[in-house]
Structure formats: C-alpha cells, structure tokens
Amino acid sequence: MKTIVVIGGGITGLSTMHYLARQVQEQNIDARLVLIEGNQELGGKIRSQQIDEFIMETGADSIVARHPGVLDLVREVQFEDELVYNATGISYIHTNNELHAIPAGSTFGIPMSEESLMASTLLTDDEKQRVLQDAEIANDRFTKDSSIGEFLEYFLGEGIVKKQIAPVLAGVYSGNLYELSIASTLPYLVDYKNNYGSIMAGFKAHREQFEKAADKKFISFQRGMSAFIYRIEESLPQVEFMKGVAVTSVARDDGHYKIMLDTGQMIAADIAVLAVPNETVKQLLTNEQLTHHLKQFTNGSALTLYAGFNVSDSVLPADGTGFIVSHNSDLQCNASTWTSRKWAHTSENGNLLVRLFYKDSNPRYEELAAMSDEQLTEIALQDIKLSLNIDDKPSVVNITKWIDKMPRYDLAHRDALKAVEKEMAEHYPNMLLAGCSYYGVGIGACIQNGRDTAAKVIARISKNR
DSSP, X not given: OEEEEEEOOBHHHHHHHHHHHHHHHHTTOOEEEEEEESSSXXXXXXXXXXXXXXXXXXXXXXXXXXXXXXXXXXXXXXXXXXXXXXXXXXXXXXXXXXXXXXXXXXXXXXXXXXXXXXXXXXXXXXXXXXXXXXXXXXXXXXXXXXXHHHHHHHHHOHHHIIIXXXXXXHHHHTSOGGGBBSTTSOTHXXXXXXXXXXXXXXXXXXXXXXXXXXXXXXXXXXXXXXXXXXXXXXXXXXXXXXXXXXXXXXXXXXXXXEEEETTSOEEEESEEEEOSOHHHHHHHOOOHHHHHHHTTOEEEXXXXXXXXXXXXXXXXXXXXXXXXXXXXXXXXXXXXXXHHHHOGGGBTTOEEEXXXXXXXXXXXXXXXXXXXXXXXXXXXXXXXXXXXXOOOOOSEEEXXXXXXXXXXXXXXXXXXXXXXXXXXXXXXXXXXXXXXXXXXXXXXXXXXXXXXXXXXXXXXXXHTO
C-alpha cells in the first residue's frame, strides 16, 4: 500500500485530494490518502461568516466561472443546486471624487473596440487618440516575460494606463503593474499585438469569446463559499482528514518521507504534496539552495472591511456593483464591492452590504494596518459617506487582515519557480509543491493546479507498480 500525504487543506490541497481519490478508485490503486491541515477547518483563504442577515467572505468572494475545471468540480461533488451567479452591472472608477463607469466593451479597463474607447469619461481626446496610435507602433522589444505596465504604456499611452487600466489590473493582481509580467497577468496581449498589429484588433478578432464571458462571470454558493469546501470534504469519505494538527518537519528517509506532527505522531509517506504557503515550505524544507530560491517569491498584504446597514440596497447607484479608486481621490480605500448588489444571497432582507479593500499599495497602508478596528471602521465609514453619501451607522462590521499572505507574481517569479522545481526534483523526489504561492492565485487556477498535481502523483505511482 502506498501512503500519499497532502499537507494543506486549502482549495488546492482539497482539489488535489479529490482528483487523487478519483484516480485511486478508477485505477484500483491500493493507497492510503491522508490530508493534514493546521487549522480546525479546511478552506485556507476561503472562509464564510454569517452575522445576522449577512453572509461575508473574509477571503475570496467568488470563482471565475469560465476557468477550466471549475464547474466540472462543482458537478463532480454534486453541488450544482447551490450555485449562484453574480448580478451583472456597472463597475466604476472613483477619480476626482466622482464615479466614472468603466466603459462597456473593455477588459480590465482595456478597450476592445474604438466605440468602447470613445465612450470613456476618464480620458481626454488626446489620450484617446494616443491609444489609436497602437496600430502604428511595431513590437520590437516585448515578450511575455516583460512588464505589463511598460508594455501597455508603450503601445497605448500613459493616460489610459494611469487613469483606466492600472486601477483595475492592480486591484485584480495585487501589485504594481510595472513589476508584474505579462505572462502572469494577461499573456494573450502579446499574441494580439504580434498577430493583429494592435491590441484592439486582437480583441476584435476574439470578440465572440469575450462577449460570451461578459455576463455572469463569477460563481458563489447560496450558503457562502465555505459551503463548497464542506461539500468537497463530505465527498471524500476514503480520505483521512487530520485537522488542527501542525506539521513540524518533513525529512527524507530511505525513499520515504517522515512527516512529524506537533502531536508527536509520525507519518511515513511514499509521496507528499506541500499545498501550503511559501513561508511554510521554507520552514519545512531546510535545504540551503532551495531556501535561497524560495526567498525570491514575494507576498502582498491587504485589509478588508465589511459594513452592513439597516438601509435598503436600493440606495446604490442604479446597476452599479462597485468601484476601484484611481488618482485624485479623497478616498482612503483602494476599492469597494457593493456586495449586496453583486451577490443577492449575501443579504437576506435586501439591505446594504459593502466591502472595502485597503491594500499595501496604498500610501497610507502602514498607518492603516497599525490602526485599531475602531479607528479603521471610522476610516471606512468616511469612505462610504464620500463615495455613496450614506451617513448611517452600520449594524455589522467585519474586519480581516491578510498580512503578507497574498502571493505577488512579480518579474522574478517565473525564473524562481523554475529553479525551485529543479531543486525539488534533485533533493526531494516524490515530493511536490502546489498552491497559489507558485501556480496561480485565483481559485480556478488552484483547482486546476490540484488536478495537475494529482495526475503527477498517479503517474509516479503507476510507474512503480
């Protein structure tokens, strides 16, 4: 019997175990499957809380529906009846203390047509004309390893990048555009430029696929994101779940791995998967050369705050779902989601639920992070008053602080990952790294990573059978 241990019970670890269990059963493999999680609950950064009438997600609030494998996993664990899709509506950019709609027909603020470009109220006429010059500029320097900020500014101009694209992309990828690679954000942009002469022409050639994805892009679940985690766990009766147990060390031992737990117990694993944050991997694997490469990965931080009100959701701008803050704004937050509008299931009585984000790119971040919950709440209420003209006191406030826990895919990420994979293959055979520190930050990417990791494990087992 082979013992396979997955360390880490976030969505990557759970997905890995889901697909391992399927393959073990289908191929009639004699295996013991163990998942170890240091917290009392599975889910990692996915954690739903219900307070009074409101459902609040302290981590990710949804999953990109079109990502390969997402809906497959929902169906495989028979959870389709719980699915909910986001309400479609207008996203705004807050600048000069006004809300400006992100033009329809744009992706991450990048116009996909001339009509979308001309509809922008954020850009001057000269800045719009500068975007159109893209078709006259050849790409003689940029690859997918280049900075996406430098790429977009070179072809589209500083105006649209600063005012319309950067606020959106930086919000999604939690980093400075000039420090993020094209490969780790929107790799298809290089292909569009090279194959069609301009970024906009590339979008026009792929208009149908973007139009199909324009509505109902995201999914969640009637009882919150955590309900999906519980369902995956319930669907794996053949797996030994060890929750509230910390791994203290992992050591290679004569073709196996000795996994020591804080309970004093030891598990001998034939194959181990580390589906844990990079910081945890550095603590568990003490190889000096590997540690050097692991130090190249970086993380960001953010504070999020929910405020629920005994006020009807109808006070929001018509068809609006939230905003991102650009330059020249008196708001302290980086972005806000009007959660009760975007996700009707989060507000049982149709009252207003707002989520605000304060990221480490914020000039005041260090000051904000040092504040008490009461002080941060006052800042948030000022932001809500300025952006929505709502001066009511909230009935519910929920604050979550993600300090150095948000992987940031900067320009060094790709080379660091290659080096780490090489060191792992040499010094830790039959041990695999997985998770958002390395293979994609979205839940969809984590599910796919889990599937790929399970396939690698099964391939190694089958080779030695």
